[in-house]
Amino acid sequence: KEDVDMLVDTNLKGVIFCTMAILSHFKSNKTGSIINTSSIGSLLENQGVTNSVYNATKAAVNIYSVGLAQELKKFGSIRINNILPGLIDTPMLDGHEMKNSKEYIILKKRRITDAQ
Numbered sequence: 818k819e820d821v822d823m824l825v826d827t828n829l830k831g832v833i834f835c836t837m838a839i840l841s842h843f844k845s846n847k848t849g850s851i852i853n854t855s856s857i858g859s860l861l862e863n864q865g866v867t868n869s870v871y872n873a874t875k876a877a878v879n880i881y882s883v884g885l886a887q888e889l890k891k892f893g894s895i896r897i898n899n900i901l902p903g904l905i906d907t908p909m910l911d912g913h914e915m916k917n918s919k920e921y922i923i924l925k926k927r928r929i930t931d932a933q
Contacts, residue, residue, distance in 0.1 A: 847893025
């Protein structure tokens with residue numbers, strides 16, 4: 818139960834409460850931009866790397882964002898977008914067949930010095 822509560826509190830309620838905190842400012846200015854972080858897991862079946870509750874909370878963020886965008890049209894130019902990152906190549910994926918799955922985009926972890 819605690820794991821479910823933590824995922825819902827962090828992934829869904831966190832997005833909702835942060836959005837609520839800024840909406841009155843955006844409405845009064847008739848403009849603003851909200852970018853929510855979802856996950857590719859919200860669109861794909863669970864392959865054993867993430868869990869179904871995690872995926873469900875991220876899918877809920879997608880639905881919330883789409884619905885809220887429709888509700889806010891009457892207040893001007895308030896945009897809401899989601900980003901849906903794929904799996905990150907971290908030790909969490911070691912040993913998982915998902916690491917080479919073509920269904921997922923795997924981002925290579927890079928250090929800042931690697932980018933130079």
